[in-house]
Amino acid sequence: MAFDLIRISGLRNLTDCEFAPHKGLNLVHGENGSGKTSLLEAIYILGRGRSFRDKQLLNAVQRGKHSFTVFGKKDLQTDQSTIGVSYSTNGANVRIDGEKVTKLSMLAKATPIHIITPRSQEIIENGSSIRRRLLDWGVFHVEPSYQHFSSRYHRALCQRNMALRANTKTAAIWNKELVESGSKMQELRENYFIRVKEEFFKQLDYLEVGLDLEMAFYRGWSRERSLQEVLDEGIAGDENRRFTRMGPHRADILFRINSKNFDKWGSRGQMKLAVFALFFAQAKVISALAKKDTVLLVDDLSAELDKKNVKKIIEQLSFQKNQIFITTSDDQLSIGRSVGKMFHVEHGLVSELGV
Ligand SMILES: Nc1ncnc2c1ncn2[C@@H]1O[C@H](COP(=O)(O)OP(=O)(O)O)[C@@H](O)[C@H]1O
Ligand SMILES: [Mg+2]
Missing domain, CATH: 3.40.50.300 (P-loop containing nucleotide triphosphate hydrolases)
Structure with missing residues (x-):
């Protein structure tokens, strides 16, 4: 193609x-x-x-x-x-x-289509939304149902946040929909991430980056609790802060060296190479899983x-x-x-x- x-x-x-x-x-x-x-x-x-x-x-x-x-x-x-x-x-x-x-x-x-620009290290340096978008772009290509669950989740999240902002005490009625669509989103993201991670480390080796880099997927809430628990039990805190604090909308890809954030420890050149490795890894996984x-x-x-x-x-x-x-x-x-x-x-x- x-x-x-x-x-x-x-x-x-x-x-x-x-x-x-x-x-x-x-x-x-x-x-x-x-x-x-x-x-x-x-x-x-x-x-x-x-x-x-x-x-x-x-x-x-x-x-x-x-x-x-x-x-x-x-x-x-x-x-x-x-x-x-x-x-x-x-x-x-x-x-x-x-x-x-x-x-x-x-x-x-x-x-x-995927682009790398001279500012590509921003993928590592900037906030989580840029990495989440990158991940979602890949999942969208390999999992035909992803878009459906993601739209459902974001529609419900928007309603829940509106209720929290207006302080109507009705936000919890959206929990069920968020749990149903969000759990599915999380599962599809995680499956995709596992494949990308495997490929990412191969690419790092090919590029001879020579770093002890760790890459992990943060799903947007703690591994110890279900999404249902986080939303149900967190409602008082959410009402206090007037937004939904946890869930797949807070997911991230974490890059670390010796448990320290990569952007604090890595050089700009190393970050750029890591972004290239991620770029190649995603293209490989999309080609293998989506035949595109x-x-x-x-x-x-x-x-x-x-x-x-x-x-x-x-x-x-x-x-x-x-x-x-x-x-x-x-x-x-x-x-x-x-x-x-x-x-x-x-x-x-x-x-x-x-x-
Ligand atoms: N809307 C526009 N209309 C006309 N020219 C534009 C517009 N936006 C940018 N340019 C001009 O287009 C030229 C090419 O820009 P660019 O593609 O960034 O160049 P390069 O990447 O080769 O350095 C620049 O001279 C820029 O000023
Ligand atoms: Mg240019």
Whole structure:
């Protein structure tokens, strides 16, 4: 599952461009400000319906224009599939194989896409929500029922929190629904996490990180108590604080070295390598369990990583059978024999170079 044609118009400085990527490794060169991150942003939008760099998709519309359009054609060997996303002040218009779709989850289901940016260590440094989202993105791809339980849980949680805020003393009526949907969510997350963890440590070894890193799943409440107990017995405390303090909505992935938080002990370079290991691990598990290949985007590979680590990552990238797009402003960066196609971006124009 790879894009064999991508067309972008009116997105940031990419006025009109079309290119035919390789089904393996694509290397995109260009000076700062040429449009490399925008190109990855366009591909990301094809799989997620949103941007990774901007909460407001409207900001991606080229100044002076009313809308942008991204189109991708995938060659599925037996069949072809097309995805089109346009965005304007009127909102999004998404089409899969020409049919209009209204749910972004349909888009996500069609193509798993994952990005690593130069700020990727934030996954480890920042609060739990970024790690929870990452985990949920993976579970969503491997467990078709996950979305159903997660939506049920979050709907009920929202109602419970509204009742707590309004101090109506009716919050406990939502406990049953939270326990039913939340326990299922937790079970699916945990099964997925076990697989990712196994793969993560293999990837850490391949990347020769050489750290005694521990990775654990925190389910959002204590292992000693059931979700039912936590919600029923915690109601007085929740009423006091006016929100639901524990449950799957507080889940996290914990990274530690010698029982100390990784972000306090690890260097930025080590954290970045760990994030790459997680990135590869998730792609591997999604491919094994969902039979879907993730499109991997790596923005500005050489930024903030030393040459030795860049080399290790390129080596690992070359072992993946996924479609990969790597951008760099370093024209000395050597990808070796594994590169499928090279592109050059200049003033928003994309051209293919001979390999
Ligand atoms: N909405 C927009 N309309 C037009 N140009 C934009 C918009 N947003 C950003 N840009 C410009 O697009 C150019 C490319 O940005 P970017 O893709 O981040 O470059 P690179 O990653 O190659 O350094 C920049 O010069 C930036 O100022
Ligand atoms: Mg950039």
